[in-house]
Amino acid sequence: MTNISGRYAIVGIGESDLGRHLGRSGMALQLEAVTRALADSGLDKSAIDGLVTRPSHGSPQFNYSAVLAGRLGIAPSYFTDVALSGAASAAMIVEAVAALEAGLCTTVLCVGGDAQTSRSGPRRGGLTNWIEDFEHPYGMMGAPESYGLAARRHMHEYGTTSAQFGAVAVACRKHAGLNPAATFRTPMTLADHQASRFVAEPFRLLDCCPVTDGAAALIITSAERARDLAQAPVYVRGLGQGFTHAELPYASSMTTVASKSASQRAYAMAKLGPQDIDLAELYDCFTYVVLVTLEDYGFCAKGEGGAFVEGGRIELGGALPVNTGGGLLSQGHAGGALLVSEAAIQLRGAGGARQVANAATAIVSGQCAVTGINVCLIFGKEPN
Amino acid sequence: MTRPVVPIANLDTKLFWEGCGEGKLLLQRCARCAAYRHPPAPICPSCLSDDHAWVEASGAGTVYTFVVVREARARGWDKMVPYVLAVVELAEGPHILTNIVDVAPEQVAIGMPVALDFAELDGTTRLPLFRPARSAS
Numbered sequence: 416m417t418n419i420s421g422r423y424a425i426v427g428i429g430e431s432d433l434g435r436h437l438g439r440s441g442m443a444l445q446l447e448a449v450t451r452a453l454a455d456s457g458l459d460k461s462a463i464d465g466l467v468t469r470p471s472h473g474s475p476q477f478n479y480s481a482v483l484a485g486r487l488g489i490a491p492s493y494f495t496d497v498a499l500s501g502a503a504s505a506a507m508i509v510e511a512v513a514a515l516e517a518g519l520c521t522t523v524l525c526v527g528g529d530a531q532t533s534r535s536g537p538r539r540g541g542l543t544n545w546i547e548d549f550e551h552p553y554g555m556m557g558a559p560e561s562y563g564l565a566a567r568r569h570m571h572e573y574g575t576t577s578a579q580f581g582a583v584a585v586a587c588r589k590h591a592g593l594n595p596a597a598t599f600r601t602p603m604t605l606a607d608h609q610a611s612r613f614v615a616e617p618f619r620l621l622d623c624c625p626v627t628d629g630a631a632a633l634i635i636t637s638a639e640r641a642r643d644l645a646q647a648p649v650y651v652r653g654l655g656q657g658f659t660h661a662e663l664p665y666a667s668s669m670t671t672v673a674s675k676s677a678s679q680r681a682y683a684m685a686k687l688g689p690q691d692i693d694l695a696e697l698y699d700c701f702t703y704v705v706l707v708t709l710e711d712y713g714f715c716a717k718g719e720g721g722a723f724v725e726g727g728r729i730e731l732g733g734a735l736p737v738n739t740g741g742g743l744l745s746q747g748h749a750g751g752a753l754l755v756s757e758a759a760i761q762l763r764g765a766g767g768a769r770q771v772a773n774a775a776t777a778i779v780s781g782q783c784a785v786t787g788i789n790v791c792l793i794f795g796k797e798p799n
Numbered sequence: 800m801t802r803p804v805v806p807i808a809n810l811d812t813k814l815f816w817e818g819c820g821e822g823k824l825l826l827q828r829c830a831r832c833a834a835y836r837h838p839p840a841p842i843c844p845s846c847l848s849d850d851h852a853w854v855e856a857s858g859a860g861t862v863y864t865f866v867v868v869r870e871a872r873a874r875g876w877d878k879m880v881p882y883v884l885a886v887v888e889l890a891e892g893p894h895i896l897t898n899i900v901d902v903a904p905e906q907v908a909i910g911m912p913v914a915l916d917f918a919e920l921d922g923t924t925r926l927p928l929f930r931p932a933r934s935a936s
C-alpha cells in the first residue's frame with residue numbers, strides 16, 4: 416500500500432456558535448461552521464470540490480451532502496454522507512484522504528454537527544426537511560411526479576415525444592425476453608406502451624419501472640490478484656460523480672444534468688470517449704432518464720436523445736445496445752445493482768442469447784435526486 | 800376540499816409559513832448580493848451571506864413545467880386526482896413547487912401566466928397555490 420503519511424494537511428477550521436436551545440437548525444449551524452472555515456482558510460467556496468458530511472441523527476434528509484452542496488452553491492466532484500454515529504467525524508477525514516489519494520477531488524470540506532436541543536415542532540431533530548414542507552403538501556408523493564416534471568420540460572424544450580419514451584421501454588423488454596432471469600419478459604410493442612394509462616402525465620404506466628425483489632453483488636480486488644483468480648477480470652477503467660441539484664424544482668436546468676459532469680470525469684480517467692463504448696447500462700427508473708443520460712454521456716447531441724433511441728439503435732444489434740439484461744424497467748429494480756453486474760457479465764462474454772458481440776467496453780450509470788446526482792462507471796475487458 | 804398533507808414549519812421555514820397565514824408569499828432576499836431565494840435557507844447560495852430580508856412576492860409567475868397526476872401515490876390523494884403538480888417561475892426569479900387550480904388539467908401549458916392564491920388548510924396554515932392569471936383588461 417502506498418504510504419500517504421504527511422501527504423495531506425488541514426488548512427481551514429471553523430466552528431459554529433455553541434450552546435443549548437440556540438433556536439437554529441442543525442443545517443444552519445453546519446453552514447455557519449463552513450463559512451467560518453472558508454474564511455479561516457482564505458479559500459473561495461469555488462475551490463471546494465469535495466464534500467463529506469455527517470447528517471443529523473434526529474431528522475434524516477435524503478442525499479444530505481447534495482442538499483448541503485446546493486445550499487452552498489457548489490458542485491463538487493466528490494461528495495458523500497458518512498453515517499457512522501460517533502465515529503463519523505473521524506471517519507470523514509479518512510474518507511476525505513481516500514478521495515484525495517484517488518484523485519477524485521483536490522480540496523475537501525468535511526462538516527458535521529447537530530442541533531440536539533433546538534427542536535422544531537413535531538420533527539424529531541433540528542435538521543430541516545424541505546421535502547415535507549415544500550413537496551408533500553402539493554402531492555409530490557412519489558417518483559413518477561417528480562421525474563415527470565423533468566420529462567415534460569424535455570418535451571417542451573426539444574420536442575421529445577411519448578413514443579420516444581416508449582422506444583426505451585420496448586428495448587428493455589426485448590432484452591429481458593432474452594434473459595431467462597429477468598422479471599418481466601412478456602413481449603411489449605410500442606402500441607402496448609402507447610395504450611397504457613397515464614400515471615403522472617406525461618408518464619404512462621409502462622414508462623415507470625416496477626418495484627421488485629432482487630440484489631447483485633460484486634467482488635473487487637487488485638488487478639494483480641485478479642490475474643491469478645478463476646474468472647477473466649473486468650477492469651474498472653473510469654469513474655466519475657456529478658451533481659447539479661438535490662431538489663429538481665429549483666434546478667437551474669432540468670434537462671442538462673449531473674450525468675454530464677459525471678461522464679466527463681469518467682471518460683477523462685479512462686482516456687476513452689463515447690465513440691469507444693460498446694454497450695451501456697443506464698439507470699432507467701423511468702424511460703426518460705435513459706434518454707437524457709444518453710445525451711449527457713455524449714452519445715448524441717443535447718435534445719437528440721428522443722431520435723437516438725428510435726429505430727432499434729439501442730437494441731441488441733443496434734449501434735449502442737442499452738440495458739442488455741432488461742434494465743430496471745424489465746429485468747428488476749435492485750437499486751440499479753443489476754446494471755453493474757450485467758455490464759461485467761457482458762465483458763466476460765457470458766451474456767448468452769443477449770451477448771453483445773465483441774464487447775470490450777461498457778458504461779454504467781447510477782443516479783438519484785431526479786437526475787441531479789449521477790455516478791458513471793466505465794469497465795473494460797482489458798486494463799488499458 | 801380537505802388536503803391530505805399539511806406543511807410543518809421548521810426553524811428555517813417558520814417565517815415563510817407565518818407569511819402564508821397572513822396571505823403573503825414571502826421570499827428571502829440576500830442583504831449583500833440582492834439575490835432572491837426559495838425555498839427558505841439559512842444562507843445565500845450565491846454569496847454565502849446569512850444577512851437577508853423577507854420580501855413579499857408579487858404573486859405573478861408562469862408555469863415552468865408540470866405533471867397531471869392521475870393515480871394517487873399516497874393515502875388521501877385519491878380524492879385529489881387528477882391534480883396538476885407544477886413548478887412556477889415567479890416574477891422575482893425563484894422557482895416554487897405548487898399546484899395549479901381552478902383550471903382543467905388539459906388547459907395547463909408551459910409558459911401560462913398564473914397568479915397566487917391560497918388554500919385554507921386547518922385554520923392557521925394556508926398553502927400557496929396558483930391559478931390562471933386573468934388577462935389584463
